[in-house]
Amino acid sequence: MKITIAENAGFCYGVMRAIKMANDAIKEYKQIYSFGPIIHNPQVVEEYEKKGLKVLENIDEADAPILIRSHGVPPETYSKIRDKKIKYIDATCPFVKEAQDYARELYLAGYKVVIFGDKNHPEVKAHLGYADYKAYVVNSVEEARKIAGDKIGVISQTTQSIERFSMVVAELSKHTKELKVYNTICDATEKRQKSAMQLAKISDIMIVIGGKNSANTRKLYEICKQYCRRVYHIETEDEIDVKWFTDNDRIGITAGASTPSYMIDRVYNKIVGKYEI
Secondary structure, eight states: OEEEEOSSOSOOHHHHHHHHHHHHHHHHHSOEEEESOSSSOHHHHHHHHHHTEEEESOGGGOOSOEEEOTTOOOHHHHHHHHHTTOOEEEOOOHHHHHHHHHHHHHHHTTOEEEEESOTTSHHHHHHHHHTTTOOEEEOSHHHHTTOOEEEEEEEEOTTSOHHHHHHHHHHHGGGEEEEEEOOOOOHHHHHHHHHHHHHHHTOSEEEEESOTTOHHHHHHHHHHHHHOSEEEEESSGGGOOGGGOOTTOEEEEEEOTTOOHHHHHHHHHHHHHHHTO
8 A cells, every 4th residue: 555645735825824823813912813714624723712712703792803814804804803993913815915906906997807716715705895896706617608798807716726717717708808817826726736636646545634614625625536536535534434445555645725734644644553554
């Protein structure tokens, strides 16, 4: 049996930055709030709640400093926080900030703004605010086919697939005289998806580690399913079933952007321990 961990797996820059800022804020203030889960990983969220980071869904309930998570928030959220005169720590990923700026730029320039992504994802919800909630969210070529206008401007959720983004952009180009595109997909996302794909092609079984509520982890799972027959999406090593494996399997492991390295190590060690490799 051979076990290989994908070259690009686990925490991305934006998540590592948010985690560091959370650690620093907890040391300084002891108790802080996160506006929504700091990352889409239940185990990490639970761990940080014990440290003093409480998840908050309503700004009005805040009575301590607020951490804005890496996914970002719409402009009115900043206004609400300032109105309450509560200190905040902005951990919005710089790549997400860039996408927000492009959404605002396109909207103010008179473009019909199209956001490629999941309409229910917090990053996309934030992007909508920068286009005055008048942007269109699409997640497929079929949805893009319904949009037309003289000037269309496009951005993407940072964790989307570049292949699917390109297909949507190609479709939108058929329905407008002027198309302006900003590829706001994070480079780390592209690398993570590419390395997962390459590993899936040569593996008998793929283990994808990350929160079930993590969009980028689900996309890794979908990519791996295209190239590998047996793919399992797990959050922790406790979900591993010995029956998944055979003695001669080539096992590939990848992980989403919200998965810490220690979780990858635990999964690896669980498999190694089971088979005494």
